[in-house]
Amino acid sequence: MDDNGGEQERNWLSRRGSKALTPFSPYIEAVKKAKASEWSLGNPDGFFLMARAENTLSFELIHKKMNGSTSRGINEGMLYMLFSLVFSMIGWQVLPFTNLILLECRETPITVGLYSDFRGGERLCRAIARMMERTFMGVEVNSTNLCISSGVTAVLDLFFFATCDQGDGCLIPAPYFPAFDNDMQIRNEVIPLPVQPKDTNTYIPTIEEMEGTMVAAAERGIKAKVLLITNPGNPLGTLYPESTLKELLVWAVNHGLHVLSDEIYANSKFGPSTDEFVSIEQVAQAAVAQNLVSAEDVKNLVHTAYGMSKDFGMNGFRVGCLHTKCEELLTFWQNMGMFAAVSNDTQHALAVMLEDDEFVDSYVSENKRRLKKSYELLTSHLEAAQVKYMPACAAMFCWLDLRTLLEVPTFQAEDNLWKEIMEVTKIVLTPGGACHYAEPGFFRACYASMSPDCLEVACARLADFVTRKRRKRKANGI
Ligand SMILES: Cc1ncc(COP(=O)(O)O)c(C=O)c1O
Structure with a gap:
């Protein structure tokens, strides 16, 4: 009362x-x-x-693989049992060998119960880096540049926390994935700045439209810090042409903005189109080679998000990652990654699945x-x-x-x-x-x-x- x-x-x-x-x-x-x-x-x-x-x-293909019901899995499982038996008969410890011979997704090493690297365990980082490099990035992907967290949602949350202060803005070409508002605004008090493209045949924003949105935001006291692009797009299901990506990247980097490319649908290009998928990392490297942007700026400002939720239908597993070469961001994740780390159990199962190139390609x-x-x-x-x-x-x-x-x-x-x-x-x-x-x-x-x-x-x-x-x-x- x-x-x-x-x-x-x-x-x-x-x-x-x-x-x-x-x-x-x-x-x-x-x-x-x-x-x-x-x-x-x-x-x-x-x-x-x-x-x-x-x-x-x-998903049934993933489920089958995860549960080890492929003939390869059964053979390898039997091999493991045979090794274990022979080693135990001669009095050797089997555990030190488990990383080498464990080949089933669900056969976890004993270390699964311990804390591991909060940026993601080495084995999963290597497996994801290899998959990204082989299937869509088009450039070398070093596993030490990956930060693994529980879904791209968590990746975006940590990214905005690390790069923006309360009241900063993020430019996003509209229409965009509705939940981005959650990631930036509700969690981090970062203000989404939708960029409305006038060309409704392609929905591709122009530099003038980017500039206009950024200037209008500045007049309201909002400083744009990030350009967030989604390629392939949600909700449009289209790709940005390489020339557009280059233009946007050069403009943003030369304005000191972080460029975060959400490429969570990169392995879901199914139809014919005039443009092929090109990763932002590939575009950035080409822009450096052409002296359009500095290597140092690209290293610190260009980042890619990827995750297992869409192309692999594994949203329940909660696994996503950030690819970045920015040392400060990598160090930040080492510390803050604990808030959204992926369980070792899931990391193990996923690493084993992704190490099987043949499976990944056919899936x-x-x-x-x-x-x-x-x-x-x-x-x-x-x-x-x-x-x-x-x-x-x-x-x-x-x-x-x-x-x-x-x-x-x-x-x-x-x-x-x-x-x-x-x-x-x-x-x-x-x-x-x-x-x-x-x-x-x-x-x-x-x-x-x-x-x-x-x-x-x-x-x-x-x-x-x-x-x-x-x-x-x-x-x-x-
Ligand atoms: C473009 C985009 N980014 C991120 C996410 C979130 O994915 P996750 O399940 O990895 O958090 C989604 C989910 O719909 C999405 O469409």
């Missing part, structure tokens, strides 16, 4: 803690509801969750084939129903243009349409407003979060919804 006899409002949490009570976007509540009751033949009233960036298409190519199949399934329905969309070639999203179905061109109308789609079709999409796109009427659809059979039903419902809605609007003279 307060002095006036009324109920006193008590703050159980800090100002920061209280701010974090609300999800970063209202659509998160709908995602939770849908997750609790997903559509299946046995649950015909369930939801189609197309708002969550989850790739479930190929990546099979996953791309499945992504392509699902993307084509969705887009064939969209085309039949004459729904406009941004052609994609990577990641797991399709950016739908439903502007013609809005009552009026406002975000309230976008929200109404989003709710109507959910009520009528049971499909949960991500509204474009949540991706900070400036124009209402766009929606992100994730097509990899369900089996093709399930997707087929969802697509038919969406196409039917659009057709009926259009007919109704026509009948009403709209």
